[in-house]
Amino acid sequence: MKLQALALHNFRNYDDVTVAFGDGVNVLLGENAQGKTNLLEAIYFLALARNHRTSSDRDLINWQAETAQVKGRVQKASGNTPLELDLSKHGKRAKVNHLEQAKLSRYVGQLNVILFAPEDLSLVKGAPQIRRRFMDMEFGQMSQKYLYNLSQYRTILKQRNKYLKELGAKQQKDLVLLDVLSDQLANYGAQIMFQRITFLKQLETWAAQIHQEISQQRETLTFHYATSIADDALVDTAHIYEALKAGYAAKRDKELFQRTTLLGPHRDDLKFIVNDKDVASFGSQGQQRTTALSVKLAEIDLMHEQTGEYPVLLLDDVLSELDDMRQTHLLTAIQDKVQTFLTTTSLSGVAQKLIHQPKIFTINNGQISSESDDGDEDASADAADDETNGI
Template sequence: MYLSEIELRNFRNYENRKVAFSPGINVFIGENAQGKTNLLEAIYVLAMTRSHRTANDRELINWQAKEALVKGTVIKQTGRVPLEVLLGTRGKRVKVNHLFQSRLSTYIGNLNVVLFAPEDLALVKGAPQERRQFMDTEFSQMSSRYLYAISQFRGLLKQRNEYLKQLKYGGQADQVLLDVLSDQLADSGAAVMAMRFKLIKRLETWSAQLHDHISQQKEVLKLKYISQVMVEDETTEKEIATQLQNLYHEHLAQEIKLGTTLYGPQRDDIRFLVNDQDVHRFGSQGQQRTTALSVKLAEIDLMNEQTGEYPLLLLDDVLSELDDDRQTHLLTAIQDKVQTFLTTTSLSGVARQLINRPTIFQIAHGTIDKEDIK
């Protein structure tokens, strides 16, 4: 798939702009605070209905306006798909093929993206929450079943936690209600955990191949799914659900005391191992960068494997964080493979040599000037 064009109205510093893109590599060049990352952010919003930079949609709307519009046309193997995201005081509204969608879950997956920014090093060296967010963002694009399961789980988790807090402060216990909430949470949690385990195994396969190449066969990368229950190749969802139900029953008193659910996919993690050493704890900065790069590039192949379409790749000022060797591996891996959007203050000599016929956009003060390099 690729994004043929995007139209912005009152989005950040863009009052009214329409831009056509190349199916290949699109480079946004400009000084800081000129709008190049805003343009990349708009593409992400068109795909995910939310920003990767802020949780407050009001920040996306030009301060002089009441609503912002992001429209685009996606070209897929099945044809053209017009998409639209409207952000305003009445909340968020989305359209696919000019038809309003009552649920965001029917919208997400029409345009898939992989984002790689300097802060994505937190995927390796950051907190477990960063890696859970990574799983949910990427796997939700690949699988509508995963998106449904994680959405259902979050809703049930919120309900159960609210009920546990009531009990913590002396509320009357309704054992039937508590059992129903616990059983439903265990079932939805088991679905999430089973899919996470399988998709991480596939991500490991793709990541290991890339890491082997980037490290020149000196390092072996492994990904390990970390959960509070036993999940293996042959473990069924029912078996996972039973384990969770037992944990909820055994530790109910502690959960009531703390007013929160202590077990489930909300406590999951991923461990990255290079030559059997935990990269988070023992890896050098170079190993952490190579691991993050390998995993991000592997997402591209995994999404294609799971959906039949390659995603868009969004590179937000990431070249400046990579040395020449890693730049070479990155740009070689994406060349003629996926539509790419890259922001930078300037292209390095390595990048100019490796990018085949890029489409250059000069960004300044919210204006976008296209310059095709032959």
């Protein structure tokens, strides 16, 4: 899978930009606050129809404009696919092959991306919601069923929490509707949890191998899906469903008192275990970074295994956070394997030696100029328009 071209209109600090990319490593070079991360953000948004930095889509629109647009052309084994997202104060519209999609779940998955930024190092030691979001974003790209179940679960969870608040304020409590909502929530919750467990087992296989390579066979990485459901109930959706139902019944009084749902995948966590110890609590900073890197690289292989296509890799200033050894492993692993977009203020040292024939883009105040790896300018605005014809 490759992103051949991208066109932006009023997106962040880009007024009107059209750019064609290389199939290998695309280096986005420039000083801070010039738009490098914004360009990666546009690619991420084109893929998932949501922003990784803010929950407000309005923040993506240039402050001087009322609407914004992101368009791209994706090359896959099955052919080229134009994608388009239109943003306004009324919401967003998604198009595939110029046809508007009624549901975003039918749009997501047309372009698969993996983002690795400095804040992703907190995947290991950060709050549980970071790891839940990681699972939802990555697994959602690989399975429309997962996205659908997640959407339904969130809708019912919101309804159930609202009803718990209403019940908590009443003397007489009608629990019939609560039982109905509990049953629905357990149904979708069980499917989400079983899908997570299935994907995590597959991801663990890839990550464990990569972690051993980086640690030179000194460390073993395993995953543990942490939930309040007993481990022996995690064998299939039916057993998880029954365990969730029993859990809601057992916690009913506590939930009515606290007026919120205390059980389910929205409360679960993912633990990374290195040499039989929770690396978040007992691991060194080096072990935590190796774990985060192993998981991100494993995602590449898992997405390929699940979809038949390698994803696009977005590296946002991550090289500056890795030592030479981990830089070397990262750049060696992706070389000639996945299309990569890498932001940096300076391409030097290890990176310069390891990246073969990069396509370099200099970004300055929302303007993009392209040059080949020998420094010759090779892309005018007209040439870019020719290459991006069709998006």
